[in-house]
Amino acid sequence: MISPQALEKYGKDIGFHPVGTGPYQLETWNQTDFVKVKKFAGYWQQGLPKLDSITWRPVTDNNTRAAMLQTGEAQFAFPIPYEQAALLAKNKNLELVASPSIMQRYISMNVTQKPFDNPKVREALNYAINRQALVKVAFAGYATPATGVVPPSIAYAQSYQPWPYDPAKARELLKEAGYPDGFSTTLWSSHNHSTAQKVLQFTQQQLAQIGIKARITSMDAGQRAAEVEGKGQKESGVRMFYTGWSASTGEADWALSPLFASQNWPPTQFNTAFYSNKQVDSDLAAALKTNDPQKKTRLYKEAQDIIWKESPWIPLVVEKLVSAHSKNLTGFWIMPDTGFSFDDADLK
Template identity: 60%
Template sequence: MKQSTAFPHSLRWTSVLLGLAALAASGHAMAAKDAVLSIGFQPETLDPYNTNQTITTAVTKTFYEGLYKFDKDLKVQPVLATGYEVSKDGLVYTIKLRTGVKFHDGTDFNAEAVKFVLDRVLDQNNKLLRYNQFNRVAKVEAVNPATVRITLKEPFGPFINSLAHASAAMISPTALKKWGNQDIAFHPVGTGPFEFVEWKQTEAVRGKKFDGYWNKGYPKVDTITWKPVLENNTRAAMLQTGEADFAFPIPYEQAELLKKSDKLEVVASPSIITRFLSFNVLQKPYDNPKVREAIGYAVNKEALAKVAFAGYAFPAQGIVPQGVGYAVKMAPIPYDVKKAKELLAEAGYPNGFESTLWSAYNNTTSQKVIQFVQQQLAQVGIKLQVQALEVGQRAEKVDTWADPATAPVRLYYTGWSSSTGEADWALRPLFASEAWAPKLNNMSYYKNDIVDASIAKALVTVDEKEKEALYKTAQEQIRKDLPRVPLVTEQNLAAHAKRLSGVYVMPDGNINSDEIAVK
């Protein structure tokens, strides 16, 4: 994987420095407004169509916009679209587009651009991770420069929600032709408020103000820098020293200390992020549902919330978190070591077994989680080797593994948020058999005909009571089968310098910086 763009660092920043010098020379001797945002994960790409990581799309939104977006309450708002009509049969969406918009490279944004971008993700030869988000699209037509018509293969109620997802970004067709399907990941060209400057993968992603931005008056800062900082304490220290203006997530255990600073503001907000233990149900011993249930009983979720999240989390209340449409509230699996041992004995493992536990993340909170789980399962005889995977390791060993039968993943700590705000995206990517990795995120390789049928029928029904019943059936069946044990739903905990405003964490863990400003 490439480490940077093709131009040397010194040249990349030359244009920024010259621009600021010109401001001073013209009598506008104002200080440049720079904002630094520190995040706990490394973006693995800058192609919004080829990631399933929420924090990655938070970064790509710096450069890209879609036809629609979600606000802080996950309500759909227009961006590059101005409105739409849908046919009575629910198959044809006619979308009106904003006019006078340019991509960073000067290319016009219009219906042909929308068609070009969506046709790219619909081409299975491109093997983009977000294909399944759009695979119900039959065709895309440019009616005229300001009108695009999208025809679906079957009714799909959450379609506009899918277009509002941060992955549904508009990329310059000129840039796509220039850089190609792979290298566009390192050369983002969108219509967003910031123009790409550079990406040093372990250090920073940088952007500068796009002077041709269609939304006049924005952005309100000159440059923006995203810094991936995996170590929690370092992220907190950067806030205290002024090296960062914003940090997410902040170490839960340091929240009270940071609150005492008169220069910082700590913000805890509700989330729809649930953390799971996922099992590879194709492999022993996790093919046995009693083993999976035993592990559910063996982990003290109340204690986990305190130990790893300093109380800024609570035991998960079901397969789909509250706050997501059609979520069914369920009692957490209680902590019961005796019950766990009984189930293991019934499954043929009275003395436990040895296995591996991987974490999808290598930040310090996740390391605390897998160490806690390791200690908990040792009490019932399950001896775990634990490893927090780096981005490249996760991609190689889990996300892109082609053959389910040989997948090396066994027990896996991961998380999910339904970033479209409704139950389909909380269930289908994780539990439908069509979503087996590498297509989507069913790295449990779970298949249940009742679940598959319920999810599929819920997508096409227009009867709300029927949809609610179908999603309830799916969630109850998943709870019985437990291909994933829900652990906790966490709060989003962020902090920012009081000089910074207009940045907040959304319920799905994405970050909105549309109104970013510094004093």
């Protein structure tokens, strides 16, 4: 619930003036540089928070982020550069934590635009990506190939036979679709950190092997908001879009509806494939109206079956969450949806 008083005071700028009831309150926000919160003296739980302040700083470069941990400039970092996880684990002053997640990485394809309106093209691109190799190259083994459009640990998730890596089949499908020589397109990314760059470069190389030339653009938060989240279907320049999603509710509706329901095309929500299927819409709506687990299972399965068959995405991997912190820091946790829990954080 938004504070009516805060909404009246800040209006459209309320996002820059958060008001809540947590253990910390905003002190300074220097956008793109850092955000600092300080202890909220009126917090309801006695004895908390234990820290006077916490400063968050976005560091996109993997090597810099790891170095800040090793020198003690930072007490906590997430995500940890996957390729440096083993090295950091050997540091006697640090603790490395790897845990399961519900964060799925994928590439959506704008199915309202050529050539992605052709199902054979979308199938071809799915055959073109070697997900097992991607896990090794970009994630150093800290991920698993996607087996559906919903991560396995989410309620009502369905798993399927993963797309095999078959570039010959991909080229055959492109020929059948009328693109024997491939085509050129754009591949935008909602992330500009080093791991994302590895994913993008790997994907670009894989697509090139079947004749597809993908021009990469890595976006910062402002670009993403303006070019992807803020434009409707007619204005959107999105063709292929690399991003990720974690259903923080832990169930299938929040894993499916924002990403596949017809009413959730940008700028409403995050259906960047501009995917639309009446049966999927009906199933998702009906699943929300019933408390019967068997009915929910049937409805969510049917929706996922259709989506998997029509393949508006290239599902890539489900990440593992890898963080590291100073052994002097306690009570600081990464949640499965990549959120943070630091109510009980303490630095000794």
